[in-house]
């Protein structure tokens with residue numbers, strides 16, 4: 001009888017694992033570091049909180065912090081808070097120069113894709129992912145979909161907040177060569193850009209809720225206070241956009257997103273209208289990852305342009 005019950009438990013666990021969406025997160029987490037974005041932290045939290053997802057692995061990439069090894073440490077802290085240190089974490093590229101280098105992140109993702117199809121969520125520069133599709137093009141078909149935080153429409157100006165900041169697309173601008181490799185791999189690509197997120201912010205109300213919840217939620221709320229204050233000063237908003245969170249929440253709540261499917265997509269030189277000059281001189285022409293039905297391109301992708309206003313409330317409530 002005991003053996004029968006044990007077998008049933010194993011079968012139920014195996015079934016629940018296979019019925020969940022298998023995902024891989026590649027990110028530049030910085031939550032907990034002073035004056036650094038907390039969004040990758042919110043994304044990992046949602047991946048761990050949701051019962052719909054099976055997080056197969058996590059890899060890190062230069063970006064919010066230069067050293068991806070430090071991000072491995074932060075990730076382990078976040079996994080520990082959820083009692084999920086069983087999930088493997090791999091160090092990725094130190095810079096765009098690592099394109100094509102077999103880092104632990106690249107090897108980890110290759111081995112995971114050899115075992116099963118995965119939805120890959122790219123929340124930082126695309127260097128790790130571009131290395132995988134370059135070194136092992138045979139595995140592109142095992143990437144169910146690649147979600148990227150970035151991109152824009154040709155005709156669209158995505159100014160944010162009362163300061164009307166046009167953010168630079170850090171994940172794209174930080175490594176154009178990798179973006180090019182990814183597009184040319186013909187991977188099934190979905191962009192979740194700033195345009196869709198402009199009204200979806202984490203406010204005091206959300207942090208208060210988290211502060212009344214479990215220890216891990218209180219930790220995240222505490223680490224987000226300074227970041228929220230920065231956004232109040234600039235770009236003058238009541239809260240902050242939790243950018244990367246929406247890659248994970250698209251998988252759990254796709255009905256909340258409005259998207260174009262099969263839209264022509266490419267790296268296109270357009271006039272630089274970003275507020276900061278880090279991605280090229282303002283007014284000069286620079287590359288943007290662009291989606292537009294008026295574009296002539298061999299490549300097609302999906303592009304999400306709006307998120308339901310109640311979405312952030314729903315996601316935070318789903319954790320509690």
Ligand SMILES: [Ca+2]
Pocket residue numbers: 027028029040063123124244
């Ligand atoms: Ca990120």
